Each structure stands twice: as C-alpha cells, then as structure tokens.
Amino acid sequence: MEGKKDKDFISTLRAHGxxxxxxxxxxxxSLYSSLAHPSAEAVYQQVRKRFxxxxxxxxxxxxEKFYDVGLIDKVSPIxxxxxxxxxxxxxxxxxxxxxxxxxxxxxxVEEPKGAVSGNGGFHVLRRQVVFHGYxxxxxxxxxSSGS
Amino acid sequence: MEGKKDKDFISTLRAHGxxxxxxxxxxxxSLYSSLAHPSAEAVYQQVRKRFxxxxxxxxxxxxEKFYDVGLIDKVSPIxxxxxxxxxxxxxxxxxxxxxxxxxxxxxxVEEPKGAVSGNGGFHVLRRQVVFHGYxxxxxxxxxSSGS
DNA sequence: ATTCTTGCAAACGGTTTGCACATAC
DNA sequence: GTATGTGCAAACCGTTTGCAAGAAT
Numbered sequence: 001m002e003g004k005k006d007k008d009f010i011s012t013l014r015a016h017g018x019x020x021x022x023x024x025x026x027x028x029x030s031l032y033s034s035l036a037h038p039s040a041e042a043v044y045q046q047v048r049k050r051f052x053x054x055x056x057x058x059x060x061x062x063x064e065k066f067y068d069v070g071l072i073d074k075v076s077p078i079x080x081x082x083x084x085x086x087x088x089x090x091x092x093x094x095x096x097x098x099x100x101x102x103x104x105x106x107x108x109v110e111e112p113k114g115a116v117s118g119n120g121g122f123h124v125l126r127r128q129v130v131f132h133g134y135x136x137x138x139x140x141x142x143x144s145s146g147s
Numbered sequence: 148m149e150g151k152k153d154k155d156f157i158s159t160l161r162a163h164g165x166x167x168x169x170x171x172x173x174x175x176x177s178l179y180s181s182l183a184h185p186s187a188e189a190v191y192q193q194v195r196k197r198f199x200x201x202x203x204x205x206x207x208x209x210x211e212k213f214y215d216v217g218l219i220d221k222v223s224p225i226x227x228x229x230x231x232x233x234x235x236x237x238x239x240x241x242x243x244x245x246x247x248x249x250x251x252x253x254x255x256v257e258e259p260k261g262a263v264s265g266n267g268g269f270h271v272l273r274r275q276v277v278f279h280g281y282x283x284x285x286x287x288x289x290x291s292s293g294s
Numbered sequence: 295a296t297t298c299t300t301g302c303a304a305a306c307g308g309t310t311t312g313c314a315c316a317t318a319c
Numbered sequence: 320g321t322a323t324g325t326g327c328a329a330a331c332c333g334t335t336t337g338c339a340a341g342a343a344t
Contacts, residue, residue, distance in 0.1 A: 204303090
C-alpha cells in the first residue's frame with residue numbers, strides 16, 4: 001500500500017515549495033497511502049501512531065498548506081467535516097449516507113446550462129459530482145433491516 | 148417576487164404534516180421568495196425584519212424540520228455554511244469562489260463508474276453537481292485586477 | 295388538555311489563531 | 320542567522336441541545 005519512497009515524498013514537497021519536516025512527510029505519506037479520504041482528525045490519529053508528539057493543530061495547518069499549493073485535494077461535500085484526497089486528478093465521489101465512506105467515481109458531466117441563456121456568464125473552473133446513496137455494505141444492512 | 152399567497156404556504160406546511168406558526172410561515176416564505184440559497188443566518192436576518200422577536204435557534208430548528216419532511220433542499224457544498232433552497236427539483240449549482248453566490252444550473256450526469264467494475268454496488272439515491280468558478284460579476288473584477 | 299414550537303442561553307465540535315520554542319534552510 | 324514550522328491552548332463560529340414558557344390543535 002506504499003509505492004512511493006520517502007525520497008519521492010521529499011521531492012514532491014520540495015517541488016511544491018514546501019519546507020520538509022518529519023511531520024509533513026508523515027502527514028503526506030499517510031494521506032497518500034489511504035483511499036478513505038480521511039478527515040484531519042483521521043490523519044492525525046493515523047500519524048500519531050508513529051509520531052506520537054504531533055499536534056492536531058499542525059495537521060490542520062499542514063493539510064491546508066498542502067491544499068493551498070495544490071498538492072492535495074479537499075473533498076467537502078455533504079459530509080460534516082472536511083475530507084482530503086492525495087489524488088488530485090479530476091474525479092468524482094460517491095458518498096455513503098450511512099457510513100460516510102467516500103468512494104472514487106468516474107463520470108462525464110456536460111457543461112452547465114444556467115437558468116438563463118448559456119450559463120449566465122459563469123466561468124467554470126472546476127466541476128465536482130457527488131453521488132449520495134448507500135455503499136455495497138450499508139445497502140445490504142439497509143435492505144435486511146427493512147425500509 | 149411573491150407568486151404564492153399565505154394560504155398556499157399554510158396548505159404546503161399542512162401537506163407536510165407541520166404545525167403552522169407565524170415563524171414557520173415567515174421562514175418558508177422568505178426562503179421561497181429568494182434565489183440566493185440563503186444560509187440559516189441569512190434567513191434569520193431576513194425574517195427578523197418583519198418579525199423581530201424570532202430567534203436564530205428557531206430558524207435552525209425550522210429549516211432542519213423543513214428539510215426532514217422534504218419541503219426544502221439543503222445545499223452544502225464547498226461553501227463553509229449550510230445553504231438552503233426552496234426549489235426541491237433536481238438541479239445543480241454553480242458556486243462563485245469569490246462572492247459565494249450559488250446559481251442554479253441544469254446539466255445531465257451519467258451514471259458513475261466506480262474504480263472497480265460498474266459502480267462497485269453503490270446504490271445511488273441522489274446526484275449533485277457543483278461547478279466552481281467565478282460568476283459574471285466577480286469574473287469581471289477578477290480579470291480587471293490582473294492575474 | 296395535550297402536544298408541538300419557541301426563545302434563550304449554554305454546550306458542542308470542527309477549525310483557526312496567537313505565541314513561544316524549535317527546526318529547516 | 321533568518322524565515323518557516325511546530326505544539327499547545329485558547330478563541331471562534333456555525334450549529335445543536337435542554338428547558339421553561341407559549342401557542343397550535
């Protein structure tokens with residue numbers, strides 16, 4: 001579940017003009033090796049396992065900095081807390097209403113047609129699709145327990 | 148900007164099994180007559196103009212109740228606070244990164260293709276597309292100020 | 295009369311901020 | 320040596336909750 005060596009993380013950080021610290025390495029590495037779109041708190045818990053003195057504040061600051069320089073994505077849909085993603089390619093998400101899992105999805109979206117003509121002059125920079133529903137696991141639980 | 152009489156609001160509330168109060172009427176009416184996808188705070192400020200003794204807590208509780216019974220929609224995208232919409236038809240939104248305006252948009256989205264085969268068993272209930280960018284007004288400001 | 299709703303204020307939780315100390319460069 | 324990052328704790332702010340008084344049915 002790794003695939004990237006410390007060296008690579010270091011050069012990635014440098015490539016984004018970031019100073020390299022153990023905390024940042026640990027945070028980026030943790031995020032990079034997760035598919036769960038973890039929250040700041042989740043990253044904190046994960047990183048803490050190997051780096052017990054890290055503070056939650058640092059995790060918040062670091063994730064925000066990563067996001068600022070475009071190193072990571074921020075997925076903040078209808079889930080109640082911010083969730084992050086180290087894969088910055090344009091893809092979309094399926095969010096489980098039950099367990100809050102966020103699963104990557106692909107799909108194409110056509111240009112928006114505003115209420116008025118065209119899209120009302122809106123300049124689209126990014127499009128994000130969020131599918132809400134139940135993941136495979138929760139769907140089963142949902143069905144078996146009735147309605 | 149009205150188009151609906153008090154009587155209509157009353158029957159709409161009743162139709163959703165809600166007790167009718169002046170506060171609820173005012174809140175629903177305010178939301179219904181706005182295109183701005185206002186936040187709870189914004190609804191509060193609006194309603195307060197004609198109903199000065201209303202409390203913010205009531206607005207929160209009421210909007211949530213409306214949402215529960217399906218009377219209104221909750222739009223909580225990358226904007227920092229919850230935003231509501233009295234138009235519950237399936238439509239999407241363009242969110243201005245500058246002024247936080249939310250503008251209705253139409254577009255079709257195809258079924259999601261999960262990372263795995265199909266959509267990995269995900270049962271889609273709702274799909275929401277958020278376009279981020281700059282609205283007509285802010286785009287102009289953005290361009291004229293350079294960068 | 296009973297149940298639901300309101301208003302108020304306190305609590306909550308995720309996130310941000312200020313500051314002194316430590317670290318990267 | 321200087322700028323930047325860290326840890327800690329307090330502040331922040333949108334939102335939720337508990338409860339007593341008030342209104343709807």
